[in-house]
Amino acid sequence: MTKHIFVTGGVVSSLGKGLTSASIGMLLESRGLRVRMQKLDPYINVDPGTMSPYQHGEVYVLDDGSETDLDLGHYERFTSGLLSRDCNYTTGQIYLSVIEKERKGQFLGKTVQVIPHITNEIKSVIRRMGGADVDVVITEIGGTVGDIESLPFLEAIRQYAIDVGRENCLYMHLTLVPYLKAADELKTKPTQHSVGQLREIGIQPDVLVCRCEHSISRDDREKIALFCNVPPSAVIEEKDKDFSIYEVPLSLVNNGLDELIVNKLGLTTAKSLDITPWTDLLHNLRTPQHEISIAVVGKYAEHKDAYKSIYEAIDHAGMSHRTQIRVGRVQSSDIEREGAERLLAGYHGILVPGGFGERGIEGKVQAIQFARERKIPFFGICLGMQCAVIDFGRSVLGLDAAHSTEFDKDTPHPVICLLDDQRNVTEVGGTMRLGSQPAKLVPGSAAAIAYDADDIHERHRHRYEFNNSYREQFTAAGMRFSGTSPDGQLVEVIELPDHPWFVAVQYHPEFKSKPLRAHPLFAGFVGAAIDRHLRRGDHERTAPQPAVI
Numbered sequence: 001m002t003k004h005i006f007v008t009g010g011v012v013s014s015l016g017k018g019l020t021s022a023s024i025g026m027l028l029e030s031r032g033l034r035v036r037m038q039k040l041d042p043y044i045n046v047d048p049g050t051m052s053p054y055q056h057g058e059v060y061v062l063d064d065g066s067e068t069d070l071d072l073g074h075y076e077r078f079t080s081g082l083l084s085r086d087c088n089y090t091t092g093q094i095y096l097s098v099i100e101k102e103r104k105g106q107f108l109g110k111t112v113q114v115i116p117h118i119t120n121e122i123k124s125v126i127r128r129m130g131g132a133d134v135d136v137v138i139t140e141i142g143g144t145v146g147d148i149e150s151l152p153f154l155e156a157i158r159q160y161a162i163d164v165g166r167e168n169c170l171y172m173h174l175t176l177v178p179y180l181k182a183a184d185e186l187k188t189k190p191t192q193h194s195v196g197q198l199r200e201i202g203i204q205p206d207v208l209v210c211r212c213e214h215s216i217s218r219d220d221r222e223k224i225a226l227f228c229n230v231p232p233s234a235v236i237e238e239k240d241k242d243f244s245i246y247e248v249p250l251s252l253v254n255n256g257l258d259e260l261i262v263n264k265l266g267l268t269t270a271k272s273l274d275i276t277p278w279t280d281l282l283h284n285l286r287t288p289q290h291e292i293s294i295a296v297v298g299k300y301a302e303h304k305d306a307y308k309s310i311y312e313a314i315d316h317a318g319m320s321h322r323t324q325i326r327v328g329r330v331q332s333s334d335i336e337r338e339g340a341e342r343l344l345a346g347y348h349g350i351l352v353p354g355g356f357g358e359r360g361i362e363g364k365v366q367a368i369q370f371a372r373e374r375k376i377p378f379f380g381i382c383l384g385m386q387c388a389v390i391d392f393g394r395s396v397l398g399l400d401a402a403h404s405t406e407f408d409k410d411t412p413h414p415v416i417c418l419l420d421d422q423r424n425v426t427e428v429g430g431t432m433r434l435g436s437q438p439a440k441l442v443p444g445s446a447a448a449i450a451y452d453a454d455d456i457h458e459r460h461r462h463r464y465e466f467n468n469s470y471r472e473q474f475t476a477a478g479m480r481f482s483g484t485s486p487d488g489q490l491v492e493v494i495e496l497p498d499h500p501w502f503v504a505v506q507y508h509p510e511f512k513s514k515p516l517r518a519h520p521l522f523a524g525f526v527g528a529a530i531d532r533h534l535r536r537g538d539h540e541r542t543a544p545q546p547a548v549i
């Protein structure tokens with residue numbers, strides 16, 4: 001019988017429910033349990049694919065091409081369970097399928113209502129996650145308790161315990177225990193109120209995970225327990241981590257959370273905990289051998305969630321090289337105003353990530369030209385690859401107005417353009433080239449060496465492609481097309497062999513990087529940046545360290 005953990009959040013948003021849920025998933029897996037993770041989001045968009053990264057942060061793409069919430073990135077990075085479309089539902093998707101059923105006459109003349117039709121649909125998507133091969137399903141409910149739009153989800157998870165038995169469900173509520181400087185005190189009242197709201201809906205949480213800046217005293221813990229109707233042992237402290245997010249699972253273990261869950265849900269097959277790889281990881285993180293800096297040049301630089309997986313993948317590569325990486329988030333439009341030299345000189349590597357829309361494109365192209373000419377390690381991702389092609393076309397081949405037709409429909413040199421199957425698409429949601437696709441690499445290329453493989457699978461999310469009519473011209477001028485789709489038609493990887501590390505890819509490798517298994521291209525890029533740092537002699541420790549993980 002599959003057990004269910006429901007994670008809700010209270011008091012304020014951005015408490016890190018996703019990270020906490022992922023950490024719990026990782027701890028349960030480390031106890032030998034088979035875990036699946038799911039996120040239910042209360043907003044009405046069918047998926048986050050059409051939302052601006054300013055609104056919602058990065059859109060995380062799964063193998064099956066679904067465009068999902070960035071919390072699914074945490075799930076994939078922390079746990080090994082494969083994620084699919086079923087792992088992320090929004091209010092929009094739930095309503096869409098209920099309305100489609102209604103149009104087909106499947107409700108037999110009944111009035112279609114939130115309860116039971118919407119709640120039944122929600123319960124069915126939760127139920128779908130369970131099965132003979134799953135011990136625990138962790139379902140995170142987006143939003144904050146008290147929001148109007150969360151209500152159907154909370155009602156559905158309340159009913160779920162009636163359907164499958166209360167003993168098979170565990171409600172975990174994440175709250176904030178703020179510190180008031182003036183009073184020099186932690187305040188428990190917001191937590192009491194938030195739990196009060198949950199109980200009004202009919203949900204008595206089993207475990208409270210309390211986010212806090214300062215440790216919660218025994219007295220405060222007992223007070224929270226008493227007012228919120230849980231034993232003091234179920235009041236778990238989750239203190240802010242200023243060092244690394246990878247401390248979260250360890251701090252939850254120190255507060256006894258994994259044991260509490262195993263006991264509460266009667267998970268008799270759970271083994272004792274083994275998180276040695278994670279403690280080793282943290283050790284490496286704490287004892288770096290080098291320190292380098294990488295510039296990420298993007299349009300959404302000021303929004304820290306917009307390139308979430310990119311920053312994470314850089315961290316993973318840093319950990320694999322035992323190197324601390326200072327990431328400079330550089331606005332590409334600032335480069336247009338102030339010049340690449342002023343903003344980028346001094347970095348050991350330059351990364352240009354994916355994106356949409358024209359703003360800041362010229363700044364990205366300038367950043368890439370700077371990296372190419374100064375021989376600074378460069379890594380381009382999706383739009384970053386397209387900009388690298390534009391720069392090469394303009395500066396090396398002299399195709400002055402070379403551009404992508406996404407930004408200049410009438411360019412005389414459409415080096416990046418739409419291929420036929422994307423030309424007639426008029427809808428925006430879910431219509432790109434999406435999800436995992438195979439690619440073959442040229443043996444001996446930088447990419448093939450980094451992957452140590454010639455056949456790869458990577459995730460895509462884009463509409464535009466390299467224009468094949470320019471391939472010969474680019475090749476003759478020194479660009480290497482080191483990866484293509486298996487039929488050779490779609491350019492997947494480009495590189496410049498006469499540069500220390502100039503690799504750009506049409507796909508999104510950042511989605512497949514994990515803390516314990518850095519993505520080979522990120523590791524290669526960071527390795528090249530470390531080489532530059534060592535060559536330039538701006539370091540204290542000289543011995544290059546081999547990858548440790």
Ligand code: GLN
Pocket residue numbers: 353354355356357381382383384406461462463464465
């Ligand atoms: N805007 C570009 C395209 O659609 C790149 C997309 C991306 O970087 N994800 O092809």
